[in-house]
Amino acid sequence: MKNKKRKTDFFPYLMSLPAIAAISSVCLYPLLQGIYLSFTTTKLTSPDVMKFVGLNNFVRLLSDKSFWSALWFTIVYTFVSTIMAYLMGLAVALMMNREIRGKNIVRALLLIPWVVPAVVGTTSWTWMLNDQTGIVNNLLKQLGLIDKSILFLANPVMAKVTVIAFCVWKTFPFMALVILASLQSINAEYYDASKIDGAGALQRFFYITMPMIRRESLLAVVLMVMWNFNRMDFIYLMTQGGPVNSTRVMSIYSYYTAFFRGSIGYASTISVAMMVFMSGFLLLYFRIKKNEVDE
Amino acid sequence: MKRKLLYRILLDLLLAALLMILLFPVVYMIISSFKSSGEIIMNRDFLPRKWTVENYVWILLKTNFGTYSVNSLYVAVVVTAITTTIAAMAGYALALYRNKSRFFGLFSKLLLLLQMFPGMLMVIPLYRSFSVMSMLNSRNTLIVLYGTFSLPFGIWLLSGFFEGFPKEVEESGRIDGCTKFQIFTRLVLPISSPGLASAAIFTFINAWNEYMIANIFIQSDMKKTLPLGLTNFILQFGSEWGNLMAASTITIIPVSIFLVFTQKYIVQGLTAGAVKG
Numbered sequence: 001m002k003n004k005k006r007k008t009d010f011f012p013y014l015m016s017l018p019a020i021a022a023i024s025s026v027c028l029y030p031l032l033q034g035i036y037l038s039f040t041t042t043k044l045t046s047p048d049v050m051k052f053v054g055l056n057n058f059v060r061l062l063s064d065k066s067f068w069s070a071l072w073f074t075i076v077y078t079f080v081s082t083i084m085a086y087l088m089g090l091a092v093a094l095m096m097n098r099e100i101r102g103k104n105i106v107r108a109l110l111l112i113p114w115v116v117p118a119v120v121g122t123t124s125w126t127w128m129l130n131d132q133t134g135i136v137n138n139l140l141k142q143l144g145l146i147d148k149s150i151l152f153l154a155n156p157v158m159a160k161v162t163v164i165a166f167c168v169w170k171t172f173p174f175m176a177l178v179i180l181a182s183l184q185s186i187n188a189e190y191y192d193a194s195k196i197d198g199a200g201a202l203q204r205f206f207y208i209t210m211p212m213i214r215r216e217s218l219l220a221v222v223l224m225v226m227w228n229f230n231r232m233d234f235i236y237l238m239t240q241g242g243p244v245n246s247t248r249v250m251s252i253y254s255y256y257t258a259f260f261r262g263s264i265g266y267a268s269t270i271s272v273a274m275m276v277f278m279s280g281f282l283l284l285y286f287r288i289k290k291n292e293v294d295e
Numbered sequence: 296m297k298r299k300l301l302y303r304i305l306l307d308l309l310l311a312a313l314l315m316i317l318l319f320p321v322v323y324m325i326i327s328s329f330k331s332s333g334e335i336i337m338n339r340d341f342l343p344r345k346w347t348v349e350n351y352v353w354i355l356l357k358t359n360f361g362t363y364s365v366n367s368l369y370v371a372v373v374v375t376a377i378t379t380t381i382a383a384m385a386g387y388a389l390a391l392y393r394n395k396s397r398f399f400g401l402f403s404k405l406l407l408l409l410q411m412f413p414g415m416l417m418v419i420p421l422y423r424s425f426s427v428m429s430m431l432n433s434r435n436t437l438i439v440l441y442g443t444f445s446l447p448f449g450i451w452l453l454s455g456f457f458e459g460f461p462k463e464v465e466e467s468g469r470i471d472g473c474t475k476f477q478i479f480t481r482l483v484l485p486i487s488s489p490g491l492a493s494a495a496i497f498t499f500i501n502a503w504n505e506y507m508i509a510n511i512f513i514q515s516d517m518k519k520t521l522p523l524g525l526t527n528f529i530l531q532f533g534s535e536w537g538n539l540m541a542a543s544t545i546t547i548i549p550v551s552i553f554l555v556f557t558q559k560y561i562v563q564g565l566t567a568g569a570v571k572g
Binding site for chain 1: 318
């Protein structure tokens, strides 16, 4: 059609131009700006006045008790809920990894907690866990397990447990489906061979199943850790970080600092600290991955 | 043989019990929405004594629920159309050039890296910029933000999908004298509906469910999306559980319909995204 000359091929650049433009202006540019803001004392009410204060915000962060308690709960929340979601996902995936009648329906049902909007999930959980009219407390009372209602969202310790349980409920379907797909790609011959060799079910699980799904599992866990670490809507919608800040994670702390107290400079500093932690975590992951390749 | 059958039945029962517990919050929500406002506080039984739709009538007639729904639908549909198109184009470029060009190799890594950054770090400067441009309180602002934040996953998913295509498709196009763009629009896209569907579904669900960004950028009641409107109800009618449950139930209807018809694509997308890595 056209004469073919060897020169720079613009085609891929043109094709990805809209995406690159959007990501640069709505993700990368704000990101750099956010990092800059973390060195300033910018206020929400006068966003044009950006007073550069060097490392002052970071020094303040180190002695900020609210920050350390938020950091601690963020870590606990992230890792406990990710590990529990993984274990539950693994259990469900193992149960589903066989011939099931109505497989599609089961999979669709399994996905429900994951696709339901966070607002809807938290509303129905709050309703179920209500101390006076909630069905969970009433049921436990009828069974004679408790005399007084459990304050699932008003007691600081119980609130922590509840938000973690909610996160597990909401995210385990993702884990289950990723693990299931990875289980189904294991060649059945391995199992047949091990049966002939006389391996038991437990041995098969630890020496065939787990090594075969290891790569996908690791990636799913890493993604989930990053999502849980940065996400705030689950907890915000359930407890707003309360009672007495017991469920306040770093993202909620940053949000409050920016939009209620109006210090967007310091709020950015908190977010930058989050980013530093996640970079550390990601470096660890890449090191593990690299070691695996070297082996 | 008998032991195997017993084992299977046991597993089926266990799975069914587990599913029932896990789905209970949603099932109970739907059932509660049919209890009258008096009954919902007094009646502690699971099922309503008298099934009623008064909560639904109230929600649809006496609140701005219709407006919220229209806003949500508008935002989600526009975002889905735009993002899927842009992601398909970039995903195709990435699939062809990821291993050939350093630029696209980096671009591919950047997409994964973007998952790492805390949303607040972007949202705070964005809020600042949009308030300077006086573009707060606009559905189009939501479209820009949701659209872009969904791009990395969409591109990732689609590039994985395009990579799976046989090389013959492109070769046959070249022999027929098509330009690269024509190969993409006339040969590749028509056979890509499963991949495009996965990307579209993910984008739609994310946009439909999103709460935090909408909460920060939208204040006026007439611009609110459903999740935002729903939290509004909680603040306004805190203890009117029946109404809340009805509103929640309506909110999940579109996503549920989606789920029934498209769960295959959702599973494909999830696994393509995570397994590729």
